[in-house]
Amino acid sequence: MRFVWAVVAFVLATVLIGAGIAQRTIFKGPSEQRMELTVDQPTPYVLVDARVLRANPGLQTLIVRGQGDIFVAYGRTDDMVAWLSDTAYDHVSLTKAQKPKTERVAAAQPPAEGGETSGRSPVGSDLWLDSFADQDALVANLQLTEGNSVLIARDGIEPAPADILVSWALDTRTPWAGPLMATGGLLLAIGIVLYILGIRHQRRGRGPRRKGPGPLPETQPISVPEQREIERGDRSGAQDAPGPQGVSGAQRIAHTARRGALALPALVLTGLLATGCTADSWPQPDAASPTPTASPTVVAPENQKQPVVSEKQGQRIVGEIASTLTRADDELDADLAETRLDGAALAGRQTEYTLRERIEGRDTPLVSPLGKVKILLPEATESWPRTVLALTVAEDDETKPPVMLTMTQTDPWANYRVTAMGDMPASGAFPKVAPAWLGTTRVPAESAFLSLAPAELSGAYSDYVDAGDKSEFAGLFDDMAAEFAQSVRDSRAAVVKKAADAGAAKTSKAEFAMTPSDYEPMSLATLDSGAVVAVSVIDTQTVKPTTSDAVIRFGGDEPAKALTGVKEAAKGYITRWGIQLFFAVPAQGSNQQIRLLAYHQDLMNVEVIK
Numbered sequence: 205m206r207f208v209w210a211v212v213a214f215v216l217a218t219v220l221i222g223a224g225i226a227q228r229t230i231f232k233g234p235s236e237q238r239m240e241l242t243v244d245q246p247t248p249y250v251l252v253d254a255r256v257l258r259a260n261p262g263l264q265t266l267i268v269r270g271q272g273d274i275f276v277a278y279g280r281t282d283d284m285v286a287w288l289s290d291t292a293y294d295h296v297s298l299t300k301a302q303k304p305k306t307e308r309v310a311a312a313q314p315p316a317e318g319g320e321t322s323g324r325s326p327v328g329s330d331l332w333l334d335s336f337a338d339q340d341a342l343v344a345n346l347q348l349t350e351g352n353s354v355l356i357a358r359d360g361i362e363p364a365p366a367d368i369l370v371s372w373a374l375d376t377r378t379p380w381a382g383p384l385m386a387t388g389g390l391l392l393a394i395g396i397v398l399y400i401l402g403i404r405h406q407r408r409g410r411g412p413r414r415k416g417p418g419p420l421p422e423t424q425p426i427s428v429p430e431q432r433e434i435e436r437g438d439r440s441g442a443q444d445a446p447g448p449q450g451v452s453g454a455q456r457i458a459h460t461a462r463r464g465a466l467a468l469p470a471l472v473l474t475g476l477l478a479t480g481c482t483a484d485s486w487p488q489p490d491a492a493s494p495t496p497t498a499s500p501t502v503v504a505p506e507n508q509k510q511p512v513v514s515e516k517q518g519q520r521i522v523g524e525i526a527s528t529l530t531r532a533d534d535e536l537d538a539d540l541a542e543t544r545l546d547g548a549a550l551a552g553r554q555t556e557y558t559l560r561e562r563i564e565g566r567d568t569p570l571v572s573p574l575g576k577v578k579i580l581l582p583e584a585t586e587s588w589p590r591t592v593l594a595l596t597v598a599e600d601d602e603t604k605p606p607v608m609l610t611m612t613q614t615d616p617w618a619n620y621r622v623t624a625m626g627d628m629p630a631s632g633a634f635p636k637v638a639p640a641w642l643g644t645t646r647v648p649a650e651s652a653f654l655s656l657a658p659a660e661l662s663g664a665y666s667d668y669v670d671a672g673d674k675s676e677f678a679g680l681f682d683d684m685a686a687e688f689a690q691s692v693r694d695s696r697a698a699v700v701k702k703a704a705d706a707g708a709a710k711t712s713k714a715e716f717a718m719t720p721s722d723y724e725p726m727s728l729a730t731l732d733s734g735a736v737v738a739v740s741v742i743d744t745q746t747v748k749p750t751t752s753d754a755v756i757r758f759g760g761d762e763p764a765k766a767l768t769g770v771k772e773a774a775k776g777y778i779t780r781w782g783i784q785l786f787f788a789v790p791a792q793g794s795n796q797q798i799r800l801l802a803y804h805q806d807l808m809n810v811e812v813i814k
Contacts, residue, residue, distance in 0.1 A: 247308070590612065
């Protein structure tokens, strides 16, 4: 019976091992599927629709070959079409038969720089969700979703590479190959053991068999050998005496060795089969799902547009802005700063660069985005201009106050530029806003759905600073806004006291006024139907003589001397500070106050009165 079970084990082992090997060889199939994209006489730009890359499931690998620089970017299809609207380009899409086709698309509007193509390099645009660059050959692993496309180019002038291949990794895992071969190896070892036991049992059953004794012969006298012969016979017989089972000790050792020699290959084969398989030859248990963190439910409005930037894209843009400003600050390069600043933020920095060039040792701090974007609130829209609000923090220094900023992209070909920027005090609390993946909407300047329209906010706060508690808007603002307003009043009082201490109180007078700037407010909606509003105001200080004989001398006012180029003014002078302010404005009908979130003040200019 042992032989029968051994044969069964051998057969099963052969089937299982063969099935496992077959899964890893003849039945495994190709590891990837490919699609070549043909572009005859390519333009400087090739736009590949997401449907092409999603023609097959799995990770999308884009391979582009060609001599020289190669640039690949992906982003929202609508954004890329807008970027290419002033130039001709090749569009790769799919037919109904799921075959790639290429069409030449003409410029939808006159080129920005004349000619058939704009000659504009796609490298460095803030519009892309991500981009890649390489020489001669480029491989990009993508996971494009519906609504996105890939742009392939060089420098915007040379024709784009025409050797384009898309491949998809196929699932070639064989999770049962390993268990099948391991089980087969185990059965093979069991079969060998059963076979050995069967042979052993058979041999034991065939022990020495003697015939029964026949008729006894007549009794004869027995001769007794001498004693020494008997002793010699005993000694020689003892050397050849069989064991208990009729097998000598040497024979038993030989049998044991043979059994080990037969079982060892099976054990070795089982080990090789078990260890020679890769991880995809074994079942992989699903990773434990992370426990979701409780968060407020956010319902996207009907027909909600896509946010203009993603979290990763926003972090990259803010990082590039910070890097550019650091370089501009080191070199006092106003033109470089202008590539990333606009509005009140740019005007203040331009003045500061001038002062640093003319005043030795001046080191007034300049506000810049910090390293990490903690909160990103992009506008959800398909049109331009586009606005993004960000709160940035320092990863390596918790003592630095967070920096809040708004940045705007004026058209598809422009990069984002910061329009307002301010430090957020430690006691400040950011309002609840939509997640970055959802985005938000811009609130109109004349909106009646807020406790105070954004267009009226800078004027109301200016009046509160000038009039204090007598202002009709005094009750609208919170304690932080009141503290900052008082700090402005205290600085004005210090100017008056300084003039009095110098004995100029009777020969000169100082007047102060805060007014809204010419820059439009920037407002983005929050989750509580309110808005974060960025505005800027101008705080003006006018110093004039009170008599015709008096002359206003700048004295120790180094910025005034540096900006005017004179040391005194017969009719006085005007100093203007620009203040950038961020407010959280509640919804109409709310009993909450308008909260000051962040602020920053820059010297804008000094003007001699003519």
